Amino acid sequence: MGHLEHLNEVFKAIDENQEEFVELLREAVEIRSVSADPARRPDCIKMCEWARDQLKSVGADTSLWDLGFEKPDLPLPPAVFGVYGRDKAKKTLLIYGHLDVQPAEKEDGWNTDPFKLIEIDGKLFGRGSTDDKGPVIAWIAVLKILKRLGIELPVNLKFVLEGMEESGSEGLEEGLKNNLDKISDVNFSCISDNYWLGKNKPCLTYGLRGICYYFVEISCARQDLHSGINGGSVPEAMNDLVWIMSQLVSVQGEILIPGIAELVAPLTKEEETLYDNIDFCMETFKGEMGSHGLLADNKQRLLMNRWRYPSLSLHGIEGAFSQPGAKTVIPAKVTGKFSLRIVPDLTPEATDKLVVNYLNALWAKRGSPNQIKITPCHGGKPWLADFRDANFSAGARAIERVFGTTPDFTREGGSIPITLTIQELTGSPVMLLPIGASDDMAHSQNEKLNRENFVKGMKVLAAYLFELGA
Ligand SMILES: NCC(=O)N[C@@H](Cc1c[nH]cn1)C(=O)O
Numbered sequence: 156m157g158h159l160e161h162l163n164e165v166f167k168a169i170d171e172n173q174e175e176f177v178e179l180l181r182e183a184v185e186i187r188s189v190s191a192d193p194a195r196r197p198d199c200i201k202m203c204e205w206a207r208d209q210l211k212s213v214g215a216d217t218s219l220w221d222l223g224f225e226k227p228d229l230p231l232p233p234a235v236f237g238v239y240g241r242d243k244a245k246k247t248l249l250i251y252g253h254l255d256v257q258p259a260e261k262e263d264g265w266n267t268d269p270f271k272l273i274e275i276d277g278k279l280f281g282r283g284s285t286d287d288k289g290p291v292i293a294w295i296a297v298l299k300i301l302k303r304l305g306i307e308l309p310v311n312l313k314f315v316l317e318g319m320e321e322s323g324s325e326g327l328e329e330g331l332k333n334n335l336d337k338i339s340d341v342n343f344s345c346i347s348d349n350y351w352l353g354k355n356k357p358c359l360t361y362g363l364r365g366i367c368y369y370f371v372e373i374s375c376a377r378q379d380l381h382s383g384i385n386g387g388s389v390p391e392a393m394n395d396l397v398w399i400m401s402q403l404v405s406v407q408g409e410i411l412i413p414g415i416a417e418l419v420a421p422l423t424k425e426e427e428t429l430y431d432n433i434d435f436c437m438e439t440f441k442g443e444m445g446s447h448g449l450l451a452d453n454k455q456r457l458l459m460n461r462w463r464y465p466s467l468s469l470h471g472i473e474g475a476f477s478q479p480g481a482k483t484v485i486p487a488k489v490t491g492k493f494s495l496r497i498v499p500d501l502t503p504e505a506t507d508k509l510v511v512n513y514l515n516a517l518w519a520k521r522g523s524p525n526q527i528k529i530t531p532c533h534g535g536k537p538w539l540a541d542f543r544d545a546n547f548s549a550g551a552r553a554i555e556r557v558f559g560t561t562p563d564f565t566r567e568g569g570s571i572p573i574t575l576t577i578q579e580l581t582g583s584p585v586m587l588l589p590i591g592a593s594d595d596m597a598h599s600q601n602e603k604l605n606r607e608n609f610v611k612g613m614k615v616l617a618a619y620l621f622e623l624g625a
């Protein structure tokens with residue numbers, strides 16, 4: 156039987172068994188694997204063990220790689236490694252995904268409990284539904300279906316799943332380097348951990364921005380003070396911090412740190428034309444976010460701002476009063492948090508140097524007697540690939556089979572720190588194959604994955620395996 160006939164059977168079985176896979180996603184969403192919260196570390200570990208058990212249940216050889224400790228009393232979640240098939244005559248595909256999620260509280264403004272999967276109008280709401288538990292489960296679903304139907308896999312598979320992606324993939328690069336012999340036979344890699352550019356048209360992604368995250372801690376007193384009793388008598392940490400944070404980015408979104416713009420790879424004529432035919436509407440994008448404005452006045456420039464230029468975002472101030480009401484306090488210690496999304500040819504090292512020099516220069520100018528501590532937190536490199544290779548061709552053909560349309564080739568503004576490492580360590584091409592839609596609201600309130608995207612995503616992944624093995 157040819158691979159096409161197999162696919163029709165596989166697609167039918169995916170449709171008929173979709174409820175089972177929604178239930179798997181429900182189980183996974185209920186595990187609060189928030190990697191940024193040390194108190195949730197046991198849940199991150201539990202989530203990795205859960206995924207290991209799922210892979211085992213379909214017949215993969217699995218192991219957990221110990222990745223050591225984040226801090227003396229805080230173990231890193233293990234990486235899940237799975238091998239499915241060892242046929243020397245077949246190509247080997249490495250599948251990467253992550254099992255940890257961003258923090259979420261109902262009080263943040265969710266309409267439902269973030270850690271309960273709730274379906275409303277075909278949308279599966281829950282933290283991690285789209286980023287990245289849904290896509291990981293889509294892979295597991297494909298294996299379950301192929302096993303059930305007794306269909307031989309057209310390629311060998313190797314899984315690398317981790318529990319720290321949302322916190323910079325700490326420990327994973329070392330874990331991969333320690334297990335190089337296990338991934339040296341990989342011919343292709345695929346990551347499903349980003350989103351379509353819109354709600355209707357699928358895409359394949361060939362670029363990611365990197366990330367450099369910073370903490371700036373300023374302290375002014377031993378403990379919080381009364382702003383009536385002490386206001387006007389002490390230089391305040393919060394005033395210093397807000398002064399610094401207001402000088403990082405302009406109202407037009409331009410990064411004010413000297414030297415950053417100069418390290419950005421120049422735009423070539425060939426690259427410029429790539430943005431013209433992409434199916435993207437600025438007004439729809441603005442509407443989906445409910446934003447009050449955009450930082451560009453044409454589609455091409457807006458996409459470039461998201462994909463090929465760096466950006467700087469202010470994330471929060473730890474220690475500042477943020478509850479409802481009007482507490483009259485002078486916080487004793489505040490920590491500002493911001494990050495830069497970096498692009499070729501910026502490196503985390505060069506970015507750290509420029510950022511730290513600039514913060515030190517600002518601090519000297521401020522002349523405050525308070526104490527400052529600048530901590531570069533995690534860094535991840537950008538990634539840019541050639542979308543004209545065999546991996547992308549197989550992905551594009553798979554999408555055509557399921558959607559009857561060719562995908563757009565896109566870049567992504569977010570970061571998956573391990574992507575470049577996987578490409579370099581395996582010496583083979585990586586492709587990003589998103590299944591979620593642009594309005595999934597990853598990292599935000601009411602994160603969701605459309606049931607249709609979930610089901611069609613499984614079909615695309617299955618078709619991709621057959622195209623790759625053809
Ligand atoms: N789906 C990819 C993703 O969301 N990646 C994160 C990675 C990250 C790095 N530091 C914190 N998170 C992203 O924010 O892009």
Ligand SMILES: [Zn+2]
Nearest residue numbers: 253286287348
């Ligand atoms: Zn993700």
Ligand SMILES: [Zn+2]
Nearest residue numbers: 286321597598
């Ligand atoms: Zn994420």
